[in-house]
Amino acid sequence: MTDYRTLRVALLGAGAVGSQVAGLLLRHGDELADRAGARLELAGIAVRSLDAPRDVDLPRELFTTDAESLIVGSDIVIELMGGIEPAREYILHALNSGADVVTANKALLDTHGPEIFEAADQVGASVYYEAAAAGAIPIIRPLRDSLAGDRVRRIMGIVNGTTNYILDRMDTEGADFADVLAQAQALGYAEADPTADIEGYDAAQKAAILASLAFHTAVPLEAVHREGITGVDAAMIDAATHAGYVVKLLAVCERIEDAAADGPREAISVRVYPALVPRSHPLASVHGANNAVFVEAEAAGSLMFYGAGAGGVQTASAVLGDVVSAARHHIAGGVGVGESTRANLPIVPIGHVTTRYQITLEVDDRTGVLATVANTLSEGRVSIATVEQTVIDAPETTAGGEAPASEIPMARLVIGTHKALEQDLSDTVDKLAASGVVERVVSVLRVEGD
Numbered sequence: 198m199t200d201y202r203t204l205r206v207a208l209l210g211a212g213a214v215g216s217q218v219a220g221l222l223l224r225h226g227d228e229l230a231d232r233a234g235a236r237l238e239l240a241g242i243a244v245r246s247l248d249a250p251r252d253v254d255l256p257r258e259l260f261t262t263d264a265e266s267l268i269v270g271s272d273i274v275i276e277l278m279g280g281i282e283p284a285r286e287y288i289l290h291a292l293n294s295g296a297d298v299v300t301a302n303k304a305l306l307d308t309h310g311p312e313i314f315e316a317a318d319q320v321g322a323s324v325y326y327e328a329a330a331a332g333a334i335p336i337i338r339p340l341r342d343s344l345a346g347d348r349v350r351r352i353m354g355i356v357n358g359t360t361n362y363i364l365d366r367m368d369t370e371g372a373d374f375a376d377v378l379a380q381a382q383a384l385g386y387a388e389a390d391p392t393a394d395i396e397g398y399d400a401a402q403k404a405a406i407l408a409s410l411a412f413h414t415a416v417p418l419e420a421v422h423r424e425g426i427t428g429v430d431a432a433m434i435d436a437a438t439h440a441g442y443v444v445k446l447l448a449v450c451e452r453i454e455d456a457a458a459d460g461p462r463e464a465i466s467v468r469v470y471p472a473l474v475p476r477s478h479p480l481a482s483v484h485g486a487n488n489a490v491f492v493e494a495e496a497a498g499s500l501m502f503y504g505a506g507a508g509g510v511q512t513a514s515a516v517l518g519d520v521v522s523a524a525r526h527h528i529a530g531g532v533g534v535g536e537s538t539r540a541n542l543p544i545v546p547i548g549h550v551t552t553r554y555q556i557t558l559e560v561d562d563r564t565g566v567l568a569t570v571a572n573t574l575s576e577g578r579v580s581i582a583t584v585e586q587t588v589i590d591a592p593e594t595t596a597g598g599e600a601p602a603s604e605i606p607m608a609r610l611v612i613g614t615h616k617a618l619e620q621d622l623s624d625t626v627d628k629l630a631a632s633g634v635v636e637r638v639v640s641v642l643r644v645e646g647d
C-alpha cells in the first residue's frame with residue numbers, strides 16, 4: 198500500500214448528507230486515498246445531540262458536541278450543518294486555522310459568500326461548494342473550471358426538485374396544485390412548510406450561486422427576481438399543453454444587452470419564475486424530482502447537466518468530490534481555487550428583460566374586441582406572433598349562485614407574442630385589464646427556451 202501523508206478531516210453535521218459522507222469516507226478510505234494522494238482521516242463528527250439517531254451506522258467515539266476543538270488542527274473541514282450561525286463562524290475559524298473548507302450550504306453562501314471567499318483569499322485556502330446548487334449534479338466545477346475559457350450566455354435550470362415533482366404531476370395527470378402538494382408532503386418530497394420551495398426561494402438561492410460563477414459577478418440574493426408556482430393551476434397547464442409547452446419553474450441567468458441612459462451596456466439578469474418551455478426542449482423531459490441545468494456558452498454551444506438535485510447519499514457524492522479536490526490542493530499547495538468576480542456586471546431588474554410571452558384573456562365575444570386588444574398591444578410595443586380564440590360557455594350562474602353579470606358570450610384569447618420588454622408587456626397588460634373589453638386576465642407566462 199502506498200505510504201500516503203494523512204490529512205485530518207473534520208465533519209460538522211451528521212444529518213441526511215453528513216452521515217452519508219462519513220459512511221463513504223470510512224468505507225472507501227483506500228480508494229479515496231489513491232485518488233486524493235493523501236489518506237483522509239475522519240478525525241471527528243460534530244453534532245448537536247450525541248444520542249440522535251443516524252441514517253448510517255457510525256462509530257460512537259467519533260461524535261462530539263465540541264465543534265471548535267475539532268476544527269483546530271484539521272486540514273479539511275466539511276460543513277454540513279446548514280443554517281447561518283454557527284456555520285459561518287465555524288467556517289471562518291477553519292479558514293483562519295489553515296484548513297480548506299467544503300460546504301453544501303447555499304443559504305450561507307448567498308448571505309455571507311463574499312466574507313467567506315475574502316477570508317479564504319487572505320490565507321490562500323479554498324472553499325468548495327459543488328453540492329450547494331443542484332445536489333449531485335456536477336455544475337459548479339464545470340462553470341468554474343471547464344468553462345473558464347468560454348463566455349456563458351445563458352443558464353436555464355430546473356434546480357428545485359419539489360416544484361418540478363409538483364408541476365410534472367400536474368402536467369402528466371391533470372392534478373390540482375393543492376392535491377399534489379399534499380401528496381408530495383406525505384411522500385417526503387416536500388417539507389411540512391413548503392414555502393422555500395413553492396415560492397421559489399430555494400431556486401433563487403441556487404440561481405444566485407450559478408450566476409455569480411457564470412458571469413464572474415457577485416450576485417446577491419436580493420438581485421434575483423423571484424416568483425413561485427402557487428399561481429399555477431390546472432387550466433394553465435392545460436393551455437400550455439394545448440400550445441405545445443410544458444410549465445417549469447426555471448432559474449434563468451442571462452447575459453443581456455441593456456439599454457442604459459448613456460447607450461447599450463453589457464449586463465446580466467437573474468430570475469426565477471414558472472415559464473413555458475417548448476415540449477421539444479431538453480428541459481421539458483426532466484420529470485419527477487430531478488434537476489437539470491442547461492448552459493449556453495459562446496464557443497461550447499449548448500450543454501445539459503442532469504440528475505438528482507437532492508438526497509443524502511446523492512449529495513454526499515458531490516461533497517466527497519470536493520473533499521478529494523481539497524486534499525489535492527492541500528498536498529500540492531499554491532493558490533486556492535478562488536472566486537472571480539472581476540467582471541462585476543450590472544444586474545438589471547426584471548423590467549429590463551426581453552422575452553416572449555403567452556397572454557391568456559377572457560374577453561367579450563363581440564365585434565371589435567379583437568381589434569381593441571390588438572391595438573392596445575401594438576401601442577404598447579408588444580407584437581403578436583399567434584392568436585387563438587375559443588368561445589367559452591357563459592356560466593348559468595356565478596360561483597355565488599347569482600345570475601351571470603353579463604349575457605354577452607365570452608371568448609378565450611390565447612396570444613403568443615414576439616420578444617417584448619417586460620416593462621412594456623406589464624404596462625400593456627394593465628391597460629388591457631382596464632380596457633373594458635377584457636373580463637379577466639387569466640395568465641401571463643414567459644416563454645423560455647425557443
Ligand code: NAP
Pocket residue numbers: 209210211212213214215243244245246247249264276277278279280282283301302303304328329332506507508509512
Ligand atoms: P440535516 O439533516 O438537518 O443535518 C444537520 C446536521 O447538523 C445534524 O447532524 C445536526 O446535529 C448538525 N447540527 C446542526 N446545528 C448544529 C450545531 N449548532 N452544532 C453542531 N451540529 C449541528 O441537514 P442536511 O439535509 O444533511 O443538510 C446539510 C447541508 O447540506 C445544508 O446546508 C443543506 O442545505 C445542504 N444540502 C442538503 C441536501 C439534501 O438533500 N438534504 C441537498 C443539497 C444540499 P444533530 O443531528 O445532533 O441534530
